[in-house]
Amino acid sequence: MAGRGMNKTISDQAIHLDLIGKTHGVAAAENYFIDLPESSKNIECYGALLNIYCKELMPDKAEALMEKMKELSLPITAMSYNSLMTLYSKTGQPEKVPSLVQEMKASDIMLQTYTYNVWMRALAAVKDIYGVERVLDEMKRDGRVAEDWTTYSNLASIYADSKIFEKAENALKELEKRNTSRELSPYQFLITLYGKTGNLIEVYRVWRSLRLAFPKTPNVAYLSMIQVLVNLKDLQGAEKCFADWESSCTTYDIRIANVLMGAYINDGLLQQARELRKRACKRGAKPNAKTWRIFLEHYLKAGEVKLAVNCVERAVAVGRGDGSKWFPSSEVVNTIMGHFEQCKDVDGAEGFLEIVKKAVDKVEVEVFETLIRTYEAAGKTSPSMSRRLKMENIEVSDACWAHEGKLPKLVDSQSVYNEVVNVAEDMVSDETIKDLDDASKIGDWMLVKKPQ
Numbered sequence: 001m002a003g004r005g006m007n008k009t010i011s012d013q014a015i016h017l018d019l020i021g022k023t024h025g026v027a028a029a030e031n032y033f034i035d036l037p038e039s040s041k042n043i044e045c046y047g048a049l050l051n052i053y054c055k056e057l058m059p060d061k062a063e064a065l066m067e068k069m070k071e072l073s074l075p076i077t078a079m080s081y082n083s084l085m086t087l088y089s090k091t092g093q094p095e096k097v098p099s100l101v102q103e104m105k106a107s108d109i110m111l112q113t114y115t116y117n118v119w120m121r122a123l124a125a126v127k128d129i130y131g132v133e134r135v136l137d138e139m140k141r142d143g144r145v146a147e148d149w150t151t152y153s154n155l156a157s158i159y160a161d162s163k164i165f166e167k168a169e170n171a172l173k174e175l176e177k178r179n180t181s182r183e184l185s186p187y188q189f190l191i192t193l194y195g196k197t198g199n200l201i202e203v204y205r206v207w208r209s210l211r212l213a214f215p216k217t218p219n220v221a222y223l224s225m226i227q228v229l230v231n232l233k234d235l236q237g238a239e240k241c242f243a244d245w246e247s248s249c250t251t252y253d254i255r256i257a258n259v260l261m262g263a264y265i266n267d268g269l270l271q272q273a274r275e276l277r278k279r280a281c282k283r284g285a286k287p288n289a290k291t292w293r294i295f296l297e298h299y300l301k302a303g304e305v306k307l308a309v310n311c312v313e314r315a316v317a318v319g320r321g322d323g324s325k326w327f328p329s330s331e332v333v334n335t336i337m338g339h340f341e342q343c344k345d346v347d348g349a350e351g352f353l354e355i356v357k358k359a360v361d362k363v364e365v366e367v368f369e370t371l372i373r374t375y376e377a378a379g380k381t382s383p384s385m386s387r388r389l390k391m392e393n394i395e396v397s398d399a400c401w402a403h404e405g406k407l408p409k410l411v412d413s414q415s416v417y418n419e420v421v422n423v424a425e426d427m428v429s430d431e432t433i434k435d436l437d438d439a440s441k442i443g444d445w446m447l448v449k450k451p452q
Helices: 010-024 026-035 043-055 059-071 078-090 094-106 113-125 129-142 149-161 165-178 184-197 200-213 219-231 235-248 254-266 270-282 289-302 305-318 330-342 346-359 365-378 385-391 413-429 436-446
Strands: none
Touching: 010 026, 010 043, 026 043, 043 059, 043 078, 059 078, 078 094, 078 113, 094 113, 113 129, 113 149, 129 149, 149 165, 149 184, 165 184, 184 200, 184 219, 200 219, 219 235, 219 254, 235 254, 254 270, 254 289, 270 289, 289 305, 289 330, 305 330, 305 346, 330 346, 330 365, 346 365, 365 385
16 A cells, blocks of 8 residues: 555554464564554554454463553553453453453443453353353343344353253243344354254254255355264264265365264274275365374274374374364373383384474473383384484483483493584584583483493
8 A cells, every 4th residue: 555655544554463463473563563653553553463462362461551551541442352351261361351341331331242242251161150140131231232142152152061951042042033144153053052952853953944044055064063963972863964965065075074984983983984084085075184183093092003103194294274283192192102112113113203203393302211211122222312312402311311320221332432422522512511510411411431
C-alpha cells in the first residue's frame, strides 16, 4: 500500500502487525510495533500486539502490556479482555478469569457471549458447577447479550465432562432450538456431545438430520461421526458409515481411515487394519504420522520391535500434517532402546538412534547411556564414543562409564587414551579448559590413564 503512494491508516497498521506476528513471529511483531510512530500506537495496535502474546501463550508479556494499556488510559475493549481470559484458560490459570470479568464490569465494558462462555469454562475448570449455572442466569438477566447455540454447546460440554448427563442433554435440546442458521458446526457439536453422554440413539438422530441438511456431506462431518461411533464401541455402525463415505468421497481423507484403523487395532483386528491402509493407499491417500503411530503402538505391545522401528522411521519421514516434525515420545524411544540393550544389538540401537536424531534437536542423555550399556553388554568397543558425546553436548553419569571402579568394556584403554587426548586438544583450542581443575575433571570423567 505504501509502495503505491498510499499511507496506511492506523487500522491498516494494526492488521499488518497481526499478520507479521502470524508469519514472522513475536520478535518481528514487537520490532514493527516499536518502530511505529507514537501517534499510531493506539488501542488497535496495542490490542493486536496483546492478541499475539495471548495466542503464543506468553502470560508475562501479555500482562505487562495490559498494564501499560491501563497506564495510558487506552479505551480497552472486550476483545482484549477475552484474549487474556483465553490465555489464562489455556495456560492452566482459570482462577484468574473471574477477576478480569469484575474489571470489565467496573469499567462498564459490556460482556460478550464469548466472555460469558470463557467465564463458564473457567469456573468448570475449578469444579464450580454452581458458579457456571449462576453465570448463565446472569447472562439471561443481562438483556444486552443473548444466549446462542455456542452458549448451550459450551454448557452441555461442561455438564458432560462432569458426568451430569441429564443436564447435558437438556442443554443440547436448547442448542438445537437455537440452531436457526443451519450451520454445520452445531450438528457436529451435537453429535460429539451426545456421544459424550453415551446416547447412541440421539447420535444417529442428529446424523440423519445433518445428512438431510447437507446432502453433500463434507469429510469433516464423517470424521466426527465415525470417531463418536468408535468411542461408543459401535464398530459395525462405524464400518457402515465409513463404507458410505468411501463410496462417494472425491478426496480420500486419511484422517477418516485412521479412525477406523485405530478401532481395528484396539479390537485386535490387525489384518483388517492393514487391508484398510493398503486400500487407502490405492485410493491416493498417503499414510501420515498418525497412521504409523497407530501401528507403532500395536507392534510395541506385541514385542515386534523391528516393525515398530519401521513405523517410527516412516512417521518421522512424513512428519505432521501441518508440516512440522513428528517425533516419538520418550517412552517409545526408551522402550525400543531398552530392547536393543537386552538383545545386545548394537547395530539396531545405532540405526534407531539415527532415526531419532532426524526428529529431535537434542537426543536425551538416557538414550546415549542405553547405547553405551548396549555396547558393553555386546562386548563391543566404540573408540569414538567420547567424541560423539562431546559433539552432542551430552554428559553421561559416572555409573555409566564405570562399575565398581573398573574401566568399562565399552572401549579398550589405548583407544580411550587416544580419544582423551583428542578431546583435550579440542577443549584447549576452543578455550573450554580454563585451568588445571578443568583439566583434572577430564581425567576423572574418562576414568582412564595412559596405557603402559
